[in-house]
Amino acid sequence: MACTDRYVTQRGIDALADERDAFFALERRLVAFCEAVEAAGVDERDEDEAARTYVRMLAQAGLLGLVVPAAFGGTHERVSCRAVCLARQHLARQSGALDTAFVMQGLGSHPLVLSDAPIAAAILPKVVRGEVVCGFALTEPEAGSDVARMQTRAVPTDDGGVVLEGTKWFISNATVAHGFSVFAREGESPEGKPRFSAFWVPADAPGLSVEPMKVLAPHPIGRLTFDRVRVSADHRLGPPGRGLAVAFGNLDVFRPTVGAAALGLADRALAEATAHLASRVQFGRPLSAQQGLRFRLAELATDHLAAQLLVYRAAAARDRDAGTPTMSAMAKLSATETAQAVVDAAVQFFGGRGVLAGERVEALYREVRALRIYEGTSEIQKLIIARALFDEPYRC
Ligand SMILES: Cc1cc2nc3c(=O)[nH]c(=O)nc-3n(C[C@H](O)[C@H](O)[C@H](O)COP(=O)(O)OP(=O)(O)OC[C@H]3O[C@@H](n4cnc5c(N)ncnc54)[C@H](O)[C@@H]3O)c2cc1C
Numbered sequence: 144m145a146c147t148d149r150y151v152t153q154r155g156i157d158a159l160a161d162e163r164d165a166f167f168a169l170e171r172r173l174v175a176f177c178e179a180v181e182a183a184g185v186d187e188r189d190e191d192e193a194a195r196t197y198v199r200m201l202a203q204a205g206l207l208g209l210v211v212p213a214a215f216g217g218t219h220e221r222v223s224c225r226a227v228c229l230a231r232q233h234l235a236r237q238s239g240a241l242d243t244a245f246v247m248q249g250l251g252s253h254p255l256v257l258s259d260a261p262i263a264a265a266i267l268p269k270v271v272r273g274e275v276v277c278g279f280a281l282t283e284p285e286a287g288s289d290v291a292r293m294q295t296r297a298v299p300t301d302d303g304g305v306v307l308e309g310t311k312w313f314i315s316n317a318t319v320a321h322g323f324s325v326f327a328r329e330g331e332s333p334e335g336k337p338r339f340s341a342f343w344v345p346a347d348a349p350g351l352s353v354e355p356m357k358v359l360a361p362h363p364i365g366r367l368t369f370d371r372v373r374v375s376a377d378h379r380l381g382p383p384g385r386g387l388a389v390a391f392g393n394l395d396v397f398r399p400t401v402g403a404a405a406l407g408l409a410d411r412a413l414a415e416a417t418a419h420l421a422s423r424v425q426f427g428r429p430l431s432a433q434q435g436l437r438f439r440l441a442e443l444a445t446d447h448l449a450a451q452l453l454v455y456r457a458a459a460a461r462d463r464d465a466g467t468p469t470m471s472a473m474a475k476l477s478a479t480e481t482a483q484a485v486v487d488a489a490v491q492f493f494g495g496r497g498v499l500a501g502e503r504v505e506a507l508y509r510e511v512r513a514l515r516i517y518e519g520t521s522e523i524q525k526l527i528i529a530r531a532l533f534d535e536p537y538r539c
Pocket residue numbers: 278279280281282286287288289312313314315316358362364513516517518519520521522523526
């Protein structure tokens with residue numbers, strides 16, 4: 144088997160050592176970058192300005208290349224799920240908004256890669272340079288977990304393009320993006336089932352309007368309304384009817400990385416919690432001397448490491464084309480649910496200070512919540528896992 148060969152031949156060992164060195168080098172760059180972000184002290188209260196600043200900083204540091212293939216100016220031959228996980232873990236540890244700015248460049252632009260779109264060559268190098276900020280527009284008021292209920296329509300025109308009509312909401316980067324990967328219903332199959340297609344739509348397309356939405360943590364997000372928006376044939380992402388394949392293929396690449404972002408938030412919460420427990424004195428000794436609190440911390444650290452193993456296993460499998468939806472679902476489910484528990488416990492360890500505006504754990508509490516919802520809720524991940532349990536043969 145090719146996989147075994149890699150481990151037993153000298154060439155394989157060298158390749159692994161090279162890869163490991165590259166990952167250590169990336170990690171060092173991420174640590175240095177996060178220190179620079181900390182020093183810059185970006186004000187996240189203006190969510191749009193913060194997002195633009197973060198994209199600029201990420202581009203200048205060469206980190207946006209991680210979400211674009213080398214053929215279009217990116218870092219790796221194809222997007223490395225492990226590298227994106229490593230980046231998200233570090234960036235989310237620093238700031239949830241910074242992590243969002245990073246990953247949306249990939250989530251919003253990768254449909255152009257997956258669909259082999261002719262416009263990819265024009266758009267993707269600009270994504271790497273931070274000149275094009277991206278969004279991914281799938282969710283609608285009537286279509287969340289049940290994507291196939293989407294109502295946005297693409298009416299074909301004589302020149303091969305379409306006219307888009309409909310509404311998307313909860314679209315990250317809605318208020319700052321230069322362009323969106325958009326999914327819409329386009330006609331029906333011969334059996335009468337709806338067909339879905341994908342398009343790249345510039346944010347300044349006539350008829351496209353944006354309304355900001357406000358969520359718990361700093362996050363540029365909003366509603367997109369398409370009022371007879373014309374999209375030319377060369378802005379199609381794949382042939383008519385392939386839209387959901389592109390959307391799900393995209394989520395497949397990025398889903399384990401949501402777990403990695405959750406790991407980063409939990410890393411930070413654990414660090415804040417241990418430092419606080421060691422320094423806060425009550426009843427004549429540090430809180431860290433209380434066995435009940437030590438045991439809780441030990442349990443959370445163990446769950447956190449278990450989740451980390453699942454995330455990087457799913458990412459590594461994905462990188463060698465051996466990933467499964469079950470693996471990705473387990474990784475996301477485990478990491479996001481664990482992160483929620485870790486952050487909640489950290490707030491509890493801090494007592495009243497845990498809910499004080501301006502405390503890092505208070506911000507983490509707001510930042511972590513949405514991860515159990517977006518890119519497939521925890522319940523949808525359980526549906527995927529449970530479905531696989533009844534499949535033959537069971538593969539996770
Ligand atoms: C901060 C944030 C950023 C987002 N960014 C984007 C983005 O950039 N692009 C985009 O397209 N979307 C985005 N979303 C939307 C997100 O993907 C959806 O909110 C998510 O898929 C859930 O859909 P919904 O909100 O309609 O909930 P619903 O589908 O209405 O679900 C409501 C509840 O019912 C549960 N449920 C639904 N079906 C089942 C079932 N069959 N069995 C058991 N339980 C079920 C769900 O798990 C959930 O708990 C974002 C959301 C948030 C909060």
